[in-house]
Amino acid sequence: MSINTSDIYVYMLREKGLSGRITLKLCKLIGNIENIMSFDINECIYKRLSEGLNEQIEEKDLIKISSVIKYLRKEESELKEKAKLFYSDLMSKDIKWTHPAKEDYPKRLLNIADPPLILFYRGKLPEEKRPSVAIVGARECSSYGENVARIFARELSVAGVQIISGMARGVDGISQRNSIEVGGATFGILGCGVDVVYPKENRDIFDSILIDGGLISEFEPGVMPIRKYFPSRNRIISGLSDIVLVVEARKKSGTYITVTQALEQGRDVYAVPGRITDALSDGCNSLIASGAGIALSSDSILDELKNRDFILGSGRISSPNDSYPETSDDISVENSILKYVRENDMTLDALYRSFAGKLSIEDLSIILVDLETEGKIKKIGGRYTYIPVDFT
Amino acid sequence: MVSYVNSGTVYGINSYIIGVETDASSGLPAFEMVGMLASEVKEAKERVKVSLKNNGFSIPPLRITVNLSPANIRKGGTKFDLPIAISLLISLGEIKQTNVEGILFLGELGLNGELRFVDGVLPVVIEAKKQGFKKVILPMENAYEGAAIEGIEVYGMEYLIDVIRFLSLSEEEIKEEYQTVNIDLDDLFTNNQYDYDVDFSEVAGQSELKRACVIAAAGFHHMLMIGTPGCGKTMVAKRIPTILPPLSYEESLEVSKIYSIAGRINKFDSLVVKRPFNAPHHTITENALSGGGNIPKPGVISLSHRGVLFLDEAVHFERRALEILRQPLEDRKIVISRSTGTFEYPSDFMLVAAINPCPCGYYPDRNKCRCTEVQIKNYIGKLSGPILDRIDLCVQTEPIEYDNLTNTDVHNESSKDMREKINKARAIQAKRFIGTDIRFNSEMSVKEIERFCVIDKKDEAFLEKAFRTMNLSARSYHKLLRVARTVADLDDSVNIQKKHLSEALNYRMSSLFM
Known part of the structure; x- marks a missing residue:
């Protein structure tokens, strides 16, 4: 990644406390952020009156922008140095960044009320085409x-x-x-x-x-x-x-x-x-x-x-209910246990009571551990809980 | 004339025969006592003088010197009153020196000459028998304690005057007038060993916990109970002694010795025949736990020797107190170093710890519990170093539902039923470890595990898979095998089968806590 002028200006705006929302409007107003130094509030107000830009930008935002830019002009060289240092530090840490003036800024964020001015990221940004x-x-x-x-x-x-x-x-x-x-x-x-x-x-x-x-x-x-x-x-x-x-x-x-x-x-x-x-x-x-x-x-x-016209594959690996065969003829102990555990997280004691003494506590614990080893259930605290899908 | 009378004392867990010498000769009248004596021993001279006076013996104005030898052993307690009195009487010519040969005396004197209860009788009597003494004279209140030792005549006396008369008689006359105190050990062991007012049949539901107790008791495994408040952890722990294998005579002697030294044997009681159960409060200090004092008396962990040490709310114990448990859990004894020397007490106990599952107490019920995993780990982590590593069995329980309390159809296993299973497993272990120091499966080291806990090749694969899915550490492997061995013993199976491993796995420590 390299540092370009827009990065520097965005940093400067951020440093002076301009929000993402206003910056976005400013960008629309002046077309390219690199024109920022020649920004003239009077011209904008005139334009606003003559061309009817009312909806895009409010007067109080314009005033904020102009006061920020006043500071920018005053401290321009200092801020530029600071910005360069800041970005080279990011690069040395292998951290990437984006802002509304860049192409890769997530489009989804452009229409939220308060988009972030600079996003720092590692790895990638979400793709626009994929949901x-x-x-x-x-x-x-x-x-x-x-x-x-x-x-x-x-x-x-x-x-x-x-x-x-x-x-x-x-x-x-x-x-x-x-x-x-x-x-x-x-x-x-x-x-x-x-x-x-x-x-x-x-x-x-x-x-x-x-x-x-x-x-x-x-x-x-x-x-x-x-x-x-x-x-x-x-x-x-x-x-x-x-x-x-x-x-x-x-x-x-x-x-x-x-x-x-x-x-x-x-x-x-x-x-x-x-x-x-x-x-x-x-x-x-x-x-x-x-x-x-x-x-x-x-x-x-x-x-x-x-x-919404996204192109997608099928996600279905199995439904939460698939791994449990609902057939009535399967009445093995394992399946009865799975049936109980599926309805409710259960302790060994609760299961023991559910079987009303037909199974000893020893046998029950043996079966439960076997089921757990097979990845069908899981013990959390004292309770056995059902694992719906077997991905292993 | 210098008289010589035998008595004894305990120093730490060791007992010594102490000679009481008295010299009464002319000179400036005085009553001096020497021989590294604690203040209660020094006070004996007043009790002796007054009680002799009150029994009709006047002490002439002589220079009387009493020496308790060997003089390099520190002597404490009140058991020297009687031997000092007898020794003094001999030096005054009231009793013949030859009449006290082969007799050991212990007892505190009251001002009226009454013989009173003292500590540490049993270890001294054991030592006396070892050294070839024929007779022991004890306060009546202590006589049953001494009588537990066979092969030595124990006489219980109520008054000093009885002792003096006893010493004036010939062998035949003694036989006519005095009777040795005897106790029926068989009767003591058979009738009193399980004389508890609590029973496991009172515990409704909680079958898993009860099963875990059976396994723990059979193999003497340390056990951790995790449960929400009010689920019956304490109730169950109190009943664990009722299912432990019976104390053997040798074990009973070991335990009784410690209790005798600690002064915990009651008047007119004999040996301790029930397995000890101690539940110290969580504010207990490290000294109370390990044994404290200049010459340390046995602490709670030694008083739990061959029995159960129950730590309720174990995480609330002070870290320093918990650290004390490290050595006893590892070496089955505690070594206490003081300026007066190093003392060693046996402390081979079964640790039963009970804790809440998390700070709020309701994990994994997420309706009530909002503790984070980190909080839970930190909460239980207080135990980890000293205790969790050495615990073989872990069981987590929840409160039972109301219908269980009232439902009379379900059979709640009684202590007797559980004990029968345990005793069978105990017998198998006794046979297995014959000729070794080991008594229970929990004591097996890696070497013995390799020898006695052989599992099939095909089960090894199962174990490997279980370890992976359950996210277990290598450390838990040996614990698991020990428990599986006990489970197999309960099942009367020579080999450890898959089902035994499975059941042992059910009582593993959750990886959340390790």
Whole structure:
């Protein structure tokens, strides 16, 4: 990557506190950002009056722009030096950048209320032609959320959808990890610098994500994650995606903020339904109640994307219900156990009671461990939980 | 004339025969006591003087010197009152020196001449028998403790005057007038060993936990119980002693010695025949756990020797207290160093630890629990170094549902049923480890594991697959084999089969905690 004049000017604007939204308007106004130094507010106001540019730019924005440019003119040489240093530092760290004046700036972000001025990234940026879906959800998700995130991430990735998420613990990380595992493109939007590994649990995917996807942030490299950065990070997650899929969310949660922003940005929101008694499904269910799309399988999402003329393969690896044969003649103990565990996460004791003493606790534990070894169920804490799809 | 009377004391876990010498000669009247004495021993002279006076013996104004030898062993406790009194009487010519030969005396004196309860009788009696003493004279309250040792005559006395009379009689007259104290050891062991007021049949549901207890008790494996508050961890732990294999006579002696030194044997009680169960509070200090004092008395971990040490809310114990457990868990003994010397107490216990699954206590119920994995890891991580590495069995439970409490159809296994299974497995282990120091499967080192825990080639593949899917560490491999060996023993199977491995795997430590 090389540094060109537009980079320098964008840096200068950013340094003087001009937002992405106004910069975008400024670019439209002056055509090329390199003309910025010859910007004349009076000319603009005249133009505005005569040519009727009202809708594009408001007067207060023009005043802001002109005051910023006044500073630019005053400190031009200093700022240019600073900019060069800044960009060469990025290059030495192998971090790339983009801004609205560049060709590769994600088009999806151009129509959101507050697009970021400079995006720092490692790896790639999402492709415009390919659909992208954000998978978001609770950090402390249940085994249900874990399973659902895994299935959707895998199937959507296989179909060619780019997965956008926040690299957080729980649903975010699980979706991205699984997307990587099936060779999908996934993009992690960070609430810290792109060279900061957070959270530590996902350290392993911070490298592998770069192969087909990327890490993106509007924060400068080295910025540490702070809670208050996350909502602004969330607007980029929803901004970069065509559809936002909510896997598991409490009613009051960060995920809910993402959803609100997605709706403001005009993105479609899909939610995975859950039991009404589960606190973690509260958010999703009430989203559905207020009109969100119902994501019953990856097909729900893929169909919607196909309607928008995206070209997609089939994502279906298997449906959540496929791996369990529903035939009534199969009444082996293993299948009865799977049936119980599929309905509910269960402890060994609960299963023992379900069999009402027909199986000893010893035999039951033996069968459970065998099923676990085969990858059909998983023990989390004291509970056995069903793994819907066998990808191994 | 210098008199010489035998007594004994304990120093750490070791017991010594102590000679009490008294010289009464003319000179400036005085009563001196020497021989590295603790203050309670020095006070003995007042008790001795007054009780002799009250029993009709006047002490003439002589220069009386009492020496307790060997003088390089520090002597504490009140058990020297009686030997000092007898020794003094001999030097005053009231009793013949020849009459005390072969007799060992222990006991505290009251001012009226009453003989009172003292600590550390059992180890001294054992030492006395070893050194060839014929008779021991003890306070009545201690007599049953001493009587547990066969091959030495134990007499229990209530008053000093009885002892003095005893010493004036001939052998035949003694036989007529005094009776040795005897206890029926068989009766003691058979009738009292499982005399508990709790039983496993009171635990409704929790079959997995009960099964884990059976395996743990059969192989003496350390066990970790993880469970939400109120799921019955403490209730189950309290019942573990009821299913442990019976204490043998030798084991009982070891335990009783420690209890005797700690002064924990009650008046008129004999040997400790029940496996100890100790549940220290989580605020316990390291000294209380390891054994404290200038000459350390046994701590809780030694008092749990051959029994159960139950750490409820184990993560809330102080880090320093938990660190103390390292050595006993590894070497089955604790070595305490003080300025007075180095003391070693046996502490071969079965550790049962109970913890909540996470700081809030409800993981994996995500409706209630919002703890992050890091929080959970940190929470349990407090145990990791000293304890988790040495725990073989882990079981996570949840509270049972209401219908289980009221449902009388389901048979809740009783302690007796469980004990029968365990005793069979215990017998197999005894046979297997004959001629070695090992008593239980949990004590097997890698060498023994390789010898006794052979698994089939085809099962090795299964094990490998299980390790991969369950994300287990190499460290858990040997733990797993030890537990599988016990499971196979419970099943009366010579070889470890796949089903035994499977069951052992069910009680593995979750990789989340390691």
